[in-house]
Amino acid sequence: MPDYSEPNTILYQDKEGNKQILGYLWDLLEAYAHKHNAQLQVVNKYADDRPLNFIELLDAAQSGIIDVGASIQPMSMGSLSRMHEMSYPVNQASWCTMLPVERQLHVSELLTRVMPYPTLILLLLVWIFYEVLRGRWRRHPRLQSSGWLVLATLVSSNYVGRLLNLFADPPSLPPVNSLSALMESPVRIISIRSEYSSIEFTQRTKYSAAFHLALQASILIGLRNAFNTSYGYTITSEKWKIYEEQQKRSSKPVFRYSKDLCFYEMIPFGLVIPENSPHRAPLHSYTLLLREAGLHDFWVNRGFSYMVKAGKINFTNVVERYQTKTLTITDLRNVFIIYVSVLLISLVLFTCELFVSWVNYWLGF
Template sequence: MWQQVLLAETPNWSHLDVLQQFWTHLRMEVGYRTLLHYRLGSCDCWFDDVLGTDNSTALMWNNQTYPHYLRHRQDADILAVSCLRFQQYQEVLLALSAMLDQIRSTPVVLQLCGDEDSNRELNSARLMLKQSQDLKMPNVVLLSWKFVTSGTLYSYEMFPEFKLQTLVYQAYRTLFPYKLGNLQGYPIRTIPDNSEPHTIVQKMWNGSITIKGPVWQLMVEFVKHLNGTLQLPIQPHPERSFKLVEILDLVRNQTVDIAASLRPYSVHVQRSSTHIYGFPMMVGNWCAMLPTERVIGSHEALTRLMESPWTWLVLLLLYGLHRFLVLKTRLRSSLVHLTKLLINLALICFLQAQLSAYFIGPQKVNHIANMQQLEESGLKIRGMRSEFMEYPIDMRIRHASSFLLHDVFFDLAQYRNSFNTSYGYTVTSAKWQLYKEAQRHFRRPLFRYSEDICVQKLSLFSLILQDNCLYRHENKRFILRLHEAGLIYLWYRRSYYVMVTAGRFPIGDLSTVHQAQPIRWSEWQYVVLLYGVGLLFSVLVFVIELTVHYVNVCLNNL
C-alpha cells in the first residue's frame, strides 16, 4: 500500500557529505516533485536516511505482488528510487515498468545492496541495465554497493547498440543525458498502410518498390532528424493496403515501432489502448463527399416558377396596378402616362436580370443537408465495410440502406478517384484536400465536402505507435515544428501531383463541358404549348369581361 514517508532529520554519519551532494545533484538535475520509493524488506540502503526535506511528495510502495499504476495520478516530474539485490532485479524492474507504464522515461536510480566482487558486480550491472533497455526505460542509473567510498555508478548507451558504461561520480556529470538526439543509424521499424494519399506504394519499371506520400515524407524526415534509418519488417505491395486491425496487430506484437498510417482517433478503442495513438498530426473531420447538385432543366424551372405562390402574388399586384393606372388615365395627366412607361421599363429590366442570372448561375436541385434528404434523393454513399461500426448509431440503424460498403479499399478508391458522380463517398478532411486540389483543374467542381453529413464531426488524425514507444515525445515535438513551418499542409497539396505521377489519379478536366446547341423541336413544342395556354387564358378573361359588360348593358336597358 502507499504510505506517506515521514522525513526525519538525517543523522550524522561518515559518508553523509557524499550522499547529500549526490542527492542535491538529483534535485537540481531532475527537478522532481514526486519521489517514488520502491522498498524491499530484504534490503536496506541509505535512501531511507537521505530522503530530502524539500517540497516534493514522497511515496513508498512495499507491495511486491500488485504494483500500482501511477500515470493517472502522478504523471510528471517523478524520480523513482529502489534498493535491490541482484537476485531481485527482474522482479523489481518489471514492477517499476508497470508502475511507470506510459511514463517510462522517468529517471530511475537503483542501488545494489550486498557484498559482491567487482567482476560479478559488473556482470550484474550489465544484465540489469540490459533488462532496463528491453523494458524501454532509457533513464536508469545503477549505483554500486560501494558507491559512498568509490563513487562508482553504471549507466548505458542505447544506440546504435547496448553498451555498458562504468562511471565515477563527479559533481559536473550529467546523470541522465538525453539519449534520443542521435540514433547513430539505429533502425526505426515501420510499414506503410498504402492508404492514398497518406502513403503510396508504387512498383517501378525495374521491379523495385518506391514509397511516397505525406505521411511517408514525415517518417523520412523524422528519422533524418534523429540520425536513424527506416526499416521495413514486411515488404509492402502496391496492390495491398493494411486495415486498422492489421496495423494494430503489427504494433502490439512489436513488429513495428511507428506505423506509417494516419488514422482518426476511434471512439470505440478501449481506454487502455488509447496510448497507441501519437500526437495528432492533423485535426479535421470525417464526412461525406457528395456530387454537386445538377442544374435543373427549363421545364423544371418553369414548373417551379408557376408553383410558387409568390409568382401569382406578383402577377396579381401588377394587374391591380394596371387597373389603377387605367382609371388614372382618364384624368389625362402627363405624369400618369410617364409612370406607366417607367413601370413597363422596370418590368423589362427585371425580366432581363432574371434571364441573365439563369445563364450566369443556373438553378440547381435542392441542397442535400441531412441524411433524410439524402435518402429521399436516392443517392448512395460508398464506404468501407470495416469502418461501418465507426458510424453514428442513428446513421447505421435508420439510414443503413443509403450506404454501399466495400471490403477492398482499392475498389472504393477506383470509384472515388474517377469522380463518379453517381455516388457519394465517405472521406476524411485530410484526404479531401487531394480531391479539392484535383478539382482546381476542372471548369466546374464535380464534388463538394458536406460537413452536414459526418461520421465524426471532430477527428484527431494520429500515427499508430508501439506501446511505450521511445520516440513518442520526440515525434510530438517534430510534428509541432512541421506545423509551424506549414510543411504538412504543403505535402498534402502536393500529394495530388505525386499520385498523378504514380498513375493513381487521372489528370485533366473530368467535368462535363456544356456546348451551345440549336434549340430542339421538343423545346419549340413546349414554347408553343405555353403560348397556347396563355392565349387560351387571355381569351377566357376577354370572354368574361364581355359577358360582364353586356350583362350590365342589358340590366341598364330594363
C-alpha cells in the first residue's frame, strides 16, 4: 500500500493511460520481492490523488490488509505508542523548514543606506576640526580652498561608489533564523494538524502565531509545489533535494532550506509493517545490504528524474527574469522627504533668527 507521498512513491499515468508507480520505496520493495521470487500486489493502485496519512497506514497494517506498506514514516516524532508497528530504521533525515529567500532591498531603502552612520560621524569630526583650525587657515586661503575641494571629491566618490555597488548587487533583508524572528516577519509556516501536533509543546504554545494550519494536506502540497512564497513549509531533508534541484533550473532560488528552524534532527524513518510480520527480519537484513551496496542512495538520488518522468515537475522559471528599470519618483521618495525636512528646519531657524533680530531692534538693543 503506497502512501503516494512524493517523491517516495509517485502515482502517474503512462502514455497508454495505465496507472504506474515510481519512487525509491517502490524500487526497494520491488527488489525485495524479486529476491524472494514474489510479486507485488498493490492494494490502492486506483486510489484518488489524496496521500494517505500515518494512522490510515498503521490501521491497514494492523488489520492484515497489507504485508508491507510502501510508506516511510518518522519513528521518533509525536506519540511512540505505535512504533512497534514499523520496521527497523530504513533512512535518517531532518525535519526542518523551507523558507522564502529574503527579498532584496528596494531602491528607496538603498538610498537611505548609502551614507551610513560612521561616514556621517567622520564628516562631523572633519567639520569640528575645520572650525577649530579656521582661524589659522585664514592665512592660507589657497590651502583652505584646496582642502575643501579634496574633501568634496572624496565624499562624492565615496557616495557614488557605494551607490553603484548597491545598485549592482543590492543586499537582502536579514535572514530569519528563529521562530521569534519569523513572528515579526509577514511569512507564516503552513502545516497540517497532524504535523503541527508533532512539534514540541513549548514551541507550539509560545510560537503559535508563527504557524498557519491547512485543512487538507493537498492544499499544503499544492502551495509548496507551486513555490508560493507567501508561506514557509515544513519539509524533510530528503524531500528538499527535489525542490533544490528544481530551483537550479531557475534564474535564482526563491526558497532556502533553513537549518536554524529544525524541529527534529536526524530522526529515523521506518516502513509500516505489521508487528508480527514474517517479513520484518528479512526486510531489515535486505535494507542493510542495499545501503551497503549503495543502491539505497542511488534510488533516493533518482527522485528528481522520477518526478520529471511522472510529469509532476515543470521547468518553467519560478521567478520573473531580472529587468532593468529606470528610477522613478517613488524610488526617490525618502530623498525628497529628507530634503524637505532639512529645508523646513532651515526655514524655521532662519525665521527664529529674524524674529530675534526684530525683537532686539524694537527693544533698542
